[in-house]
Amino acid sequence: MVHEWALAEAVIKSLEGVGGRVKLVRVLLGELQNVDGEILLLALEELKRGTGLEGARFELEVEPAEFECNACGARWRLSDAAVGEAEREAMHFVPELAHAFLRCPSCGSPDFKVVKGRGVRVEVEG
Amino acid sequence: MVHEWALAEAVIKSLEGVGGRVKLVRVLLGELQNVDGEILLLALEELKRGTGLEGARFELEVEPAEFECNACGARWRLSDAAVGEAEREAMHFVPELAHAFLRCPSCGSPDFKVVKGRGVRVEVEG
Amino acid sequence: MRALDPRLAVIPERLKGVSRVVVFCSGKGGVGKTLLSSLAALVAARRGARVGLLDLDFNGPSSHVVLGSAPPPREDRGVVPPEVAGVKLMSLALLAGEAPLPLRGADATNALIELLAVTRWGDLDLLVVDAPPGTGDELLDALRLLKRAETLVVTTPSKLSLAVVARLVRLLREVGAPVLGLVENMGRGGAEAAAAEWGVRYLGWVPYDPAIEEALGNPEKLLATQAAAKLEEALARAGVLKAR
Amino acid sequence: MRALDPRLAVIPERLKGVSRVVVFCSGKGGVGKTLLSSLAALVAARRGARVGLLDLDFNGPSSHVVLGSAPPPREDRGVVPPEVAGVKLMSLALLAGEAPLPLRGADATNALIELLAVTRWGDLDLLVVDAPPGTGDELLDALRLLKRAETLVVTTPSKLSLAVVARLVRLLREVGAPVLGLVENMGRGGAEAAAAEWGVRYLGWVPYDPAIEEALGNPEKLLATQAAAKLEEALARAGVLKAR
Ligand SMILES: Nc1ncnc2c1ncn2[C@@H]1O[C@H](COP(=O)(O)OP(=O)(O)O)[C@@H](O)[C@H]1O
Ligand SMILES: Nc1ncnc2c1ncn2[C@@H]1O[C@H](COP(=O)(O)OP(=O)(O)O)[C@@H](O)[C@H]1O
Ligand SMILES: [Mg+2]
Ligand SMILES: [Mg+2]
Ligand SMILES: [Mg+2]
Ligand SMILES: [Mg+2]
Ligand code: NI
Ligand code: NI
Ligand SMILES: [Zn+2]
Ligand SMILES: [Zn+2]
Numbered sequence: 001m002v003h004e005w006a007l008a009e010a011v012i013k014s015l016e017g018v019g020g021r022v023k024l025v026r027v028l029l030g031e032l033q034n035v036d037g038e039i040l041l042l043a044l045e046e047l048k049r050g051t052g053l054e055g056a057r058f059e060l061e062v063e064p065a066e067f068e069c070n071a072c073g074a075r076w077r078l079s080d081a082a083v084g085e086a087e088r089e090a091m092h093f094v095p096e097l098a099h100a101f102l103r104c105p106s107c108g109s110p111d112f113k114v115v116k117g118r119g120v121r122v123e124v125e126g
Numbered sequence: 127m128v129h130e131w132a133l134a135e136a137v138i139k140s141l142e143g144v145g146g147r148v149k150l151v152r153v154l155l156g157e158l159q160n161v162d163g164e165i166l167l168l169a170l171e172e173l174k175r176g177t178g179l180e181g182a183r184f185e186l187e188v189e190p191a192e193f194e195c196n197a198c199g200a201r202w203r204l205s206d207a208a209v210g211e212a213e214r215e216a217m218h219f220v221p222e223l224a225h226a227f228l229r230c231p232s233c234g235s236p237d238f239k240v241v242k243g244r245g246v247r248v249e250v251e252g
Numbered sequence: 253m254r255a256l257d258p259r260l261a262v263i264p265e266r267l268k269g270v271s272r273v274v275v276f277c278s279g280k281g282g283v284g285k286t287l288l289s290s291l292a293a294l295v296a297a298r299r300g301a302r303v304g305l306l307d308l309d310f311n312g313p314s315s316h317v318v319l320g321s322a323p324p325p326r327e328d329r330g331v332v333p334p335e336v337a338g339v340k341l342m343s344l345a346l347l348a349g350e351a352p353l354p355l356r357g358a359d360a361t362n363a364l365i366e367l368l369a370v371t372r373w374g375d376l377d378l379l380v381v382d383a384p385p386g387t388g389d390e391l392l393d394a395l396r397l398l399k400r401a402e403t404l405v406v407t408t409p410s411k412l413s414l415a416v417v418a419r420l421v422r423l424l425r426e427v428g429a430p431v432l433g434l435v436e437n438m439g440r441g442g443a444e445a446a447a448a449e450w451g452v453r454y455l456g457w458v459p460y461d462p463a464i465e466e467a468l469g470n471p472e473k474l475l476a477t478q479a480a481a482k483l484e485e486a487l488a489r490a491g492v493l494k495a496r
Numbered sequence: 497m498r499a500l501d502p503r504l505a506v507i508p509e510r511l512k513g514v515s516r517v518v519v520f521c522s523g524k525g526g527v528g529k530t531l532l533s534s535l536a537a538l539v540a541a542r543r544g545a546r547v548g549l550l551d552l553d554f555n556g557p558s559s560h561v562v563l564g565s566a567p568p569p570r571e572d573r574g575v576v577p578p579e580v581a582g583v584k585l586m587s588l589a590l591l592a593g594e595a596p597l598p599l600r601g602a603d604a605t606n607a608l609i610e611l612l613a614v615t616r617w618g619d620l621d622l623l624v625v626d627a628p629p630g631t632g633d634e635l636l637d638a639l640r641l642l643k644r645a646e647t648l649v650v651t652t653p654s655k656l657s658l659a660v661v662a663r664l665v666r667l668l669r670e671v672g673a674p675v676l677g678l679v680e681n682m683g684r685g686g687a688e689a690a691a692a693e694w695g696v697r698y699l700g701w702v703p704y705d706p707a708i709e710e711a712l713g714n715p716e717k718l719l720a721t722q723a724a725a726k727l728e729e730a731l732a733r734a735g736v737l738k739a740r
Contacts, residue, residue, distance in 0.1 A: 140261035282526010357601015
């Protein structure tokens with residue numbers, strides 16, 4: 001699961017342009033990214049060295065995934081879906097693979113929206 | 127420009143399911159729809175007869191169109207663009223034809239977002 | 253205060269007079285969706301049916317090239333599609349001219365909703381829909397908004413097409429769209445086994461017909477091709493054509 | 497408080513070792529973008545170049561069918577593409593299995609951003625990109641996010657293809673993407689006049705080659721076809737292949 005490294009690199013990269021002293025970095029993670037928070041924090045602590053982010057604290061928040069069917073309007077959560085380990089693994093590379101592995105629990109359609117819990121966002125407090 | 131009739135029909139149709147007495151109907155129109163407000167109001171007045179909407183007053187509001195370039199980030203308005211009469215006419219059928227007729231004034235790209243001023247929305251006050 | 257989208261409300265009204273909607277789809281590009289859907293419309297019109305043709309390939313429209321020159325749509329309490337060789341044609345190309353029209357998915361959804369909300373097809377026995385390649389917004393929304401739509405799946409016998417079409421057939425089942433059957437284009441039976449494997453009715457094949465290229469844009473010539481004759485057989489098998 | 501998308505920030509980093517990006521596009525489906533882009537990657541690899549192949553046809557991926565079976569990507573500080581016949585292949589099909597993957601445009605944008613943010617191509621002389629048909633999110637975003645991308649336009653000589661490709665060529669100019677030239681596939685010169693008319697360099701033609709179908713999935717056989725030989729000439733003319 002060392003894909004967390006790629007993510008940590010991305011977070012550090014995205015902070016390069018931020019001027020001034022950064023005190024707090026909040027990383028908002030969609031549940032669909034299926035990221036191991038501990039590994040990510042470890043990676044962030046290691047990668048921040050020598051970047052001017054030494055003084056920054058990292059905080060993680062995971063947003064639960066929520067889906068809405070475009071066909072029948074049903075709403076459901078990732079925890080309601082039966083997904084195997086391999087599928088979860090694939091989705092943590094590319095969350096859009098949800099459209100291959102998940103189906104609306106009410107009508108079976110793969111045509112649904114990810115209402116919440118897909119992205120990665122970084123918020124900075126100076 | 128009797129496309130306004132189609133729109134008026136659509137507005138009346140969309141109100142069919144609304145229960146109770148309707149006092150005010152606000153029709154929010156994107157500038158891109160390029161609709162003749164007077165004709166639309168006339169059509170609405172005529173079509174409302176015999177539908178239970180006799181007591182309803184219709185109000186029109188036009189939202190100016192605004193665009194944002196996906197390539198260079200520039201923002202502009204419809205009034206900044208040179209568009210011929212035929213193009214305006216085509217866009218009032220299908221506002222997405224903006225992507226055929228308009229280009230980013232800064233970089234020439236057709237890959238832009240319609241940030242505002244495309245849709246039709248109806249709001250009802252009972 | 254409630255917000256409503258009036259365009260969605262009027263779509264069923266606009267399609268009230270349309271008896272049947274058949275979407276030519278494939279997932280794969282270049283298999284002949286456009287050629288066969290246009291031919292199907294022409295063949296049905298020749299048999300006396302009232303026929304419409306809706307080009308949903310917004311990014312690469314070409315039904316108007318197959319049928320030949322059509323005047324722009326007319327405005328009359330909505331938008332009235334022009335008629336070419338007995339077929340009422342609606343395509344963004346009739347409005348966009350020669351300009352490239354790069355639409356993102358969300359734009360395609362909106363364009364489709366607008367087209368369905370304003371087009372006055374009148375009474376039709378058959379509305380033929382030419383789907384774009386892929387399984388993106390246009391196809392998903394067409395199946396969502398055209399509630400009674402049936403589908404006709406087009407493939408060539410190539411492995412590259414079959415691999416993509418296999419996914420499409422599963423998708424059509426998942427969204428609950430009826431599949432009338434599979435038409436094999438530019439082949440001579442090579443896709444029959446795949447149809448059986450997928451549990452889809454095999455409607456027959458249309459050969460690669462060298463007369464097609466020259467006939468593009470000329471409805472009479474198109475109707476005289478062997479491709480048209482073979483397609484007519486397949487459509488009859490599918491029950492899409494009324495008996496003469 | 498400022499919100500940032502870390503995925504976008506890391507993309508240039510991921511492509512740092514890539515010398516050249518060439519997108520095979522057309523607007524039109526079924527003209528051979530996938531076949532020719534895969535062949536191009538194979539040809540370049542045989543000449544000793546370090547080559548990657550990115551399949552952007554998310555709704556109908558098939559580069560993996562042309563190259564033949566590839567293991568799934570490996571995870572190592574990101575995602576490492578598997579190598580097939582010297583070509584590093586990245587495709588959603590390697591992750592999605594047989595399931596249909598209907599992505600709307602906004603999903604395609606996100607999927608592309610994720611892929612570009614996590615894939616570790618390493619050092620490449622050439623990254624070949626196989627575009628989907630159409631001019632939707634995948635193509636627009638590829639040209640937006642792969643800032644140094646050059647394009648190679650593929651067409652057949654058919655009127656139906658030329659009408660669509662004409663729009664694509666204008667679009668590429670409008671978004672400022674360099675056009676290396678036009679490759680005519682499954683023809684023998686019929687598209688040369690169109691290239692001249694559009695002001696695009698004509699790179700040559702690749703004939704319809706009946707040996708292709710049997711060779712799909714077998715890189716050695718593919719490399720031995722006449723189609724590969726003719727494509728190699730066209731790529732050399734475009735300056736895409738280093739001298740041996
Ligand atoms: N049966 C056929 N015989 C000859 N040419 C054909 C036949 N079917 C399709 N074609 C040609 O193949 C190309 C792709 O067909 P088209 O209808 O545009 O496919 P699609 O709509 O699936 O992308 C076009 O040049 C078309 O003229
Ligand atoms: N030069 C060629 N000779 C023979 N078959 C070809 C040739 N080019 C493409 N094909 C076949 O044509 C079909 C469409 O090609 P493909 O690469 O999938 O097109 P696209 O990616 O543009 O949709 C496939 O079945 C492919 O094997
Ligand atoms: Mg990820
Ligand atoms: Mg309109
Ligand atoms: Mg087509
Ligand atoms: Mg392809
Ligand atoms: Ni991982
Ligand atoms: Ni009008
Ligand atoms: Zn559902
Ligand atoms: Zn711009």
